[in-house]
Amino acid sequence: MNFGRAVIWVADSFYLCRTHFYYLPECLPELQAKKILMVKEHTRSWAEPFKIKMVELLKMTTPAQRAKAIKEAGYNTFLLRSEDVYIDLLTDSGTSAMSDAQWSGLMRGDEAYAGSKNFYHLDAVAKKYYGFKYIIPTHQGRGAENLLSQVMIKKGDVIPGNMYFTTTRLHQELAGGRFVDVIIDEAHDPESLHPFKGDIDIEKLASLVKKHGADKIPYVCVATTVNMAGGQPVSMSNLMALRAFTAKHGIKVMLDMTRIAENAWFIQQREKGYSRRSVASLVKEICSYTDGATFSGKKDALVNIGGFLALNDKDKFEEASNLVVVYEGLHTYGGLAGRDMEAMAIGIVESVQDDHMDARIGQVLYLGSELAERGIPIVRPIGGHGIFVDAKKFLPHLKQTEFPAQVLAAELYEDAGIRAMERGIVSAGRNAKTGDHYYPKLELVRLTIPRRVYTQAHMDVIAESVERVHERREKIRGLEMVYEPRYLRFFQARFKKK
Numbered sequence: 001m002n003f004g005r006a007v008i009w010v011a012d013s014f015y016l017c018r019t020h021f022y023y024l025p026e027c028l029p030e031l032q033a034k035k036i037l038m039v040k041e042h043t044r045s046w047a048e049p050f051k052i053k054m055v056e057l058l059k060m061t062t063p064a065q066r067a068k069a070i071k072e073a074g075y076n077t078f079l080l081r082s083e084d085v086y087i088d089l090l091t092d093s094g095t096s097a098m099s100d101a102q103w104s105g106l107m108r109g110d111e112a113y114a115g116s117k118n119f120y121h122l123d124a125v126a127k128k129y130y131g132f133k134y135i136i137p138t139h140q141g142r143g144a145e146n147l148l149s150q151v152m153i154k155k156g157d158v159i160p161g162n163m164y165f166t167t168t169r170l171h172q173e174l175a176g177g178r179f180v181d182v183i184i185d186e187a188h189d190p191e192s193l194h195p196f197k198g199d200i201d202i203e204k205l206a207s208l209v210k211k212h213g214a215d216k217i218p219y220v221c222v223a224t225t226v227n228m229a230g231g232q233p234v235s236m237s238n239l240m241a242l243r244a245f246t247a248k249h250g251i252k253v254m255l256d257m258t259r260i261a262e263n264a265w266f267i268q269q270r271e272k273g274y275s276r277r278s279v280a281s282l283v284k285e286i287c288s289y290t291d292g293a294t295f296s297g298k299k300d301a302l303v304n305i306g307g308f309l310a311l312n313d314k315d316k317f318e319e320a321s322n323l324v325v326v327y328e329g330l331h332t333y334g335g336l337a338g339r340d341m342e343a344m345a346i347g348i349v350e351s352v353q354d355d356h357m358d359a360r361i362g363q364v365l366y367l368g369s370e371l372a373e374r375g376i377p378i379v380r381p382i383g384g385h386g387i388f389v390d391a392k393k394f395l396p397h398l399k400q401t402e403f404p405a406q407v408l409a410a411e412l413y414e415d416a417g418i419r420a421m422e423r424g425i426v427s428a429g430r431n432a433k434t435g436d437h438y439y440p441k442l443e444l445v446r447l448t449i450p451r452r453v454y455t456q457a458h459m460d461v462i463a464e465s466v467e468r469v470h471e472r473r474e475k476i477r478g479l480e481m482v483y484e485p486r487y488l489r490f491f492q493a494r495f496k497k498k
């Protein structure tokens with residue numbers, strides 16, 4: 001667990017720290033007050049806790065081939081063919097590499113319609129590691145969100161949460177509810193170095209309860225490592241405070257536990273009193289402050305498909321097990337093949353191992369510190385699943401209507417075949433009333449790291465490519481949108497160079 005010492009440079013002084021990355025309790029006040037310049041060295045290296053048994057060959061492309069491919073894709077990385085991509089950082093969802101144990105689990109699939117033994121294995125593992133009483137498998141996270149929303153939300157209800165997530169909010173709305181953001185203000189500030197930017201602002205929640213009454217709030221939805229805030233964690237003390245507050249008012253707490261192991265790792269690394277605890281025990285403690293959860297196996301749990309709904313309340317469980325038959329399948333398979341449930345059961349156990357998490361987030365932090373050392377503007381603190389490059393600072397000569405993040409993602413592809421994603425004005429869409437673009441404060445390019453897929457050499461190639469594009473940033477021109485779809489335009493919009 002201990003990686004030796006790290007020298008962390010902050011402004012003109014440096015800090016010698018016990019472990020390998022930023023945010024150690026002892027340096028925290030100083031780090032919050034100043035900007036981190038760089039992480040200089042760690043005296044001992046870490047390496048992946050696995051070796052490679054099978055490889056997937058990648059197509060190597062020339063600059064001319066890439067220039068042609070990105071032009072044909074309308075400068076939209078979603079429209080590239082994946083075989084033309086060298087390093088794919090579009091998402092960490094469903095893109096993990098499974099272990100030999102998981103692959104052999106596929107061969108043990110018990111493809112019975114009812115009562116598959118793989119369901120009982122998944123059920124036992126989920127109960128052991130997360131501590132919930134009842135589990136219902138679903139095809140992926142959003143299937144569980146649908147069930148939870150339908151059994152918990154009445155028309156006119158309000159569901160507070162620590163920042164919205166696309167599918168979660170939509171299912172709450174479809175069930176007649178309304179999402180209200182109660183995350184702390186720091187989460188919306190890319191300059192803030194708050195160590196737990198995913199925390200819920202209990203004051204904001206209290207005034208919501210005062211305004212609407214507790215009976216209009218069926219539950220608070222808490223996400224572990226907040227995706228839309230850049231993979232920022234929630235602290236254990238905040239979860240305890242939330243539990244105490246909601247218990248007083250008879251409000252339930254439901255977890256979006258998609259990246260719970262990553263959140264647990266950050267608690268272990270950053271929160272006072274937890275540094276000697278295992279990720280697995282922290283995961284279970286997080287769950288203990290909640291009443292149920294929706295889970296997407298496509299992130300933490302190292303599988304390409306799968307999810308579940310977890311509940312402690314017997315009546316709600318019975319209602320949801322009845323509903324799942326309508327949307328997903330019988331409550332002992334929920335839209336999954338037996339083999340998928342087996343792979344997820346094994347993946348859950350692998351996902352909470354300390355060695356695995358050290359390497360998983362270690363790789364993300366490694367890339368982040370390589371970029372920071374090269375003077376690339378990135379969002380801090382670095383989150384659990386990717387690096388967010390600040391395209392406004394990277395390309396200050398471009399107006400937001402010239403789509404700086406879209407341009408930067410296209411340039412990275414052209415330079416080295418790296419596929420990233422725009423999270424800026426294109427993703428934000430248009431205001432339906434005025435017809436004008438929304439102008440989000442953040443104009444970001446997301447480099448999302450799949451689990452166990454790429455090596456440190458790939459991370460070096462990414463850092464060098466971003467640096468290369470940064471060196472010639474002044475010559476980079478903006479884009480013009482030539483095709484704009486009506487819904488979720490970022491997926492299919494097309495552009496040309498100005």
Ligand SMILES: *Cc1c(COP(=O)(O)O)cnc(C)c1O
Nearest residue numbers: 140141142165227256258296298
């Ligand atoms: C991916 C994700 C979901 C939805 O899960 P799917 O498996 O994609 O349906 C929900 N919440 C968060 C935070 C996610 O990242």
